[in-house]
Every structure is written in C-alpha cells, then in structure tokens.
Amino acid sequence: MARRDQPMIEFSGKKVLILGGMGFIGSNLAIRLADLGADVTVVDSMLAQYGGNLANLDGHQDRLHINFSDIRDSHTLSYLVRDVDIIYSMAGQTSHVESMHDPFTDLEINCSSQLSILECCRKFNPQVEILYASTRQIYGRPQYLPVDESHPIVPVDVNGINKYAAEMYYTLYHKVHGMRCTSLRLTNTYGPRQHLRDNKQGFVGIFLRLALSGEQLRVFGDGQQLRDFNYVDDVVDAFLMATGREDLHGGAFNLGHGDKHSLLEFVQTLAEFTDVSYEIVPFPPEHKAIDIGDYYADFSLFSDKTTWVPQVDLKSGLERTVNYFKTRQNLYW
C-alpha cells in the first residue's frame, strides 16, 4: 500500500537497522523501508516467547539482511550499529503480566539493553538517529482523558517502569550527549504479523486469535473500557514521518487515533469478519491489579509537528488483519 500523501525524508539508499525486526511492528516497518529502497538490516533474538517469527518476513528475505542476535549482547551490538544512518529500536518484552512474573528479564530487555544501545552508539556511531518504540503503559491509570504527554507517569507494572526508564535514557542522551533520539509512545497496535501465539500480549492479540480460531472470547469487567487502536501501517507511517526530524529529538510523543472504542465494540467489529462469540466475566485478580481502565491519547503534539494522522479506522483495519491471518494460522499459532 503506497502512502504517498505522507511527507517523509528520502529513505532510498539509507542504511537502516531495525532491532526486533522479525517482530510485529518491526517486520512491517522493515518491509515498508525495503519498499522505499532503504538498505535494511533486521536484528532479532527470536526468543521463543516473543514476537519474532520467520513468517513475518516471508518473501522479503532477499531484500533485507537478517542478523540473529540478542540486543542484550553488547559485543555484537557494538558492531551492528556502526555505519548505520537510522536505528529503529522496536525490540521489547511486551507482556505486562509477564513483567510481574519475571521482572528481571523485562529489566534486561526493556531497560538495560536500551542503555546498551545508547552506549554502543555513543562510542561507535554518535551521529546515528534512533527512533524508540515506547508505550502508553508508562502513564498507568489515566487521571484525565485524553492522555497527553504532560500526564503524570505512574506505571502500574514493571514493564511500564522499565519502558519509562529507557525513554528517559533516550531523552537524557540527547540532552547531555547531543544524540539524535526520538521516542514514540504507542497505544494498542494491531494488524498483520501481530504476535497472536499466546495470551500474554494483551487483549487485542488474544481476541484476534480466538475469533480466528472460532473459540469463545472472555471480556473482562463489563466490556465498556475505552481504548484507541492504531493499525500497524499507521504506526509505521508515524516512525517514518518522525525520522530525520531534528525538532523531535529528545522528545517523547503519543500516538493514538481520533476514534475510541469500547472492548465490546472491538469484539462486535471483529464479528463482522469472523465467527465470534463471547462471554463477559469478572476481572481475574492478576489482570485487575495492573488494569488501567479507560485510555485514549491526545496525539496532537506529534500530529502538529509532523502532520501524521492515522488513516485506517478500526473496521477496515480489522478486516485487513483478518484477511492476512485467515490463510496463515499455521504460521502464527
């Protein structure tokens, strides 16, 4: 899908490194950058429980370099970052519940490794531009809506704390060392190549897999919790449009979508394209403890600077998502 209406820098010939590039958003970004003529290297640890999946780059392997390695390994990282123009830091442990069961792995991947990326770049490629995938999870339970970037940061899980620490490193390394870092705070992202294999990655992935498998969904609470949803192509747009923008460096910007939907509306929209059935059940305690209630973002700060606005509404995004996965179930779960 060409998106020629979006202003962005010339990517042709640019050397790009995508950390976590076999994962959901990273692989979509990698394919788009290859389409734009960039010289793309994908780095991924392929940790079994995370989003890396060979199927995500199926048919594109010849247009990309693929380097299997773990961002926790600073020795390989220090070579990978050299002579690169742009790094997209998309690798992460993304399960909120898992971060409470195994906080140290979350700390290593989401916090220590990000510091390691910055230190490697500071030493071996201080001019590189780094775009970091942060998360709305750092805000915790919204104290007002929509949530803008001035909202208090009160994470409700270890994942939110570690992601925020990493974001602060990126901001700090810009201020102190002049490094060219920008963070985008992603909201619920969905679409082709999403990690659907297990129940650890939030309700969107779980609902998609169960709906596509014809299994019954369980909606926690009353299903009236509001969310904003970004189709993955819109998120890829945001990363591309944030690239090369000196005025964004050192900043952290919300993504979001003008539309908001309840969880029930999400399920009902999904029902237009799948045979879905659901029941409404009380919150399990470990989910309740880290649930954030309603959330939707004010993304005008980013929109005003870049003209980015999401192009895909929930209905059309879910239709495309279902179409992608319905012939590929065996590759994803």
Place this chain on the structure above:
Amino acid sequence: MARRDQPMIEFSGKKVLILGGMGFIGSNLAIRLADLGADVTVVDSMLAQYGGNLANLDGHQDRLHINFSDIRDSHTLSYLVRDVDIIYSMAGQTSHVESMHDPFTDLEINCSSQLSILECCRKFNPQVEILYASTRQIYGRPQYLPVDESHPIVPVDVNGINKYAAEMYYTLYHKVHGMRCTSLRLTNTYGPRQHLRDNKQGFVGIFLRLALSGEQLRVFGDGQQLRDFNYVDDVVDAFLMATGREDLHGGAFNLGHGDKHSLLEFVQTLAEFTDVSYEIVPFPPEHKAIDIGDYYADFSLFSDKTTWVPQVDLKSGLERTVNYFKTRQNLYW
C-alpha cells in the same frame, strides 16, 4: 546524642537489616539503632570506590552483625532478608558524574539490585518493612521552588533515572503486592562518616575534605546556587520516624531543611571552623551538563505526617562534622 523529643516506634529487639550499612548514612543509622537496642545486621559490599569504610563502625563492631556482601548477589540477599523486621535500603552508587561514565554499574546497583531486594522479600519475607533512600536528583533542574513531590521528574543524569526507576518499583510492589515500602528523597546530606575520599560525590564532600586539608576550594559558577542541607542525624531521625508508619507505605517523601544557603555561604560557614580558601571558576563542561541550578525542597508532606523537622542548622552541623573528621583524616582520605 539522644533525641527523645522525636516520636518513633519501639526499636528494642527489632531485627534490622541495613544495606550499605558501612557507608555514610547507613553507618550513622546503624549506630543509632544499636543505641536503641535493635538487633542490627549491616550489609556492605565495601566496593573500593564507594562509601563503605571500616572506620565508620569503629568501636561499634561488638554491638552489630557485619555481613560483607554485594546487594547485586541475589543468592546471599535471599538469605539475609529472612526473619528481618525492617530493611533500610541505603546502598547506592551516589556519584552523578560517575553514572555518566559507567552507566551500567549505576544501573546494576541503583536499579536492578533494588528490584532484586523487592523480589527476595516478596518471596522470603513479604511482611518486612522497607525504607528506601531515594534522592532529590530525580527531579532534575527545578521548574519551581521549593520543590514538592508533585514536581515533574526530569532527571539530568543516569543516576537520577535509575534511582527513580527503583523508587517506582518500591511504590509498585506496595500497590500490587501489598509490600510495606516507603521512600525518602534525600537532599544534600553531610556529617560524620561522610564519604570524603574522592571528588565524585558532590561538592559538600569535596569542600569538606579540601577545607580540612587546608587546600583551596574551587566554587563552580558564581557560587550563588542555593541548596538545602541536612545534617546526618536529622536524616537518621527521618528514617526512624518513617518506620512503622503504614500510612506512608507506597509513598515517596522529600526531606529538606527550612534554611537554604548559597554554595558561597556554605564555604563561608565552613571557614568559621577550618582554614579555608577558595576561588570562583567557570563550570567544567561535564559538571555543567548535569548541574541543576538552585534546589531546595518542600518537605511539609513528610513533616505533617510524622512531625519530623530538622533539628540541626548548617553552622552547628558543620562544626560537629569538622570536629569528627579533624582527628580522623587518616581514616577517611
């Protein structure tokens, strides 16, 4: 010095663990708790570059248990925390400049190890009360004065980021796991047993050592930067008065002092007790990059809850400090 005017719980017979207990504040706390009849175990890594110093507990060894180990070692930690009533988490990498040179050591000690303490306690002693020594450094450059706990958190160095991540862990483990954790955000603390050996620990220690050695001080900038200063006995009071207070758990509270002084006033007060000479010089770049300008705290939140107010003014505190060190230079630098 007895401080019987301060309300606090009965410490006699309480089993207390002091992490970083051979360091500056930890050792002062250990001695006071021993005076109060507590069963005190001091844990310290004695890392050469930090504040641990055998001289700090000189004459008190028979009243305390001393366990040399590193809080980064979660195996020993998991034994040390068992059957303890109270843990004072005072161990830290405290040099702001050093945190920029070696951010990973700062991360390990100030962030990962604090998570490790919490995980060990959650598994082996979930009822323990934990008092965490946080820092004003998390606020960064004040956006208004005095700085209260609602002030934005914008750390200007890696140390501030890691200390804040740790504080967020303590808050989170209270909220999610019901653990009994309270953080105090310390301002400039000075007094007997302070780490004076090198130039990495901030201007107070540097000025004290140079003044006591009869060497010339260098005041950066114009010397008009304002600070609040807490004498260590007041900080020890604050930790003791915060202990056993369920209403503080999950919170983070500023310490501070009603009086504020410029750096020049600090030097001039020091000159009343030492032969001091100084010159005013421009900020070295690496200090300027992480300097925070004026800082003084609003500590009314903590004061209102506990009745704590500092008892010692700068003049009398510096006099006691100079008296402590002037016969012990060979033990401290």
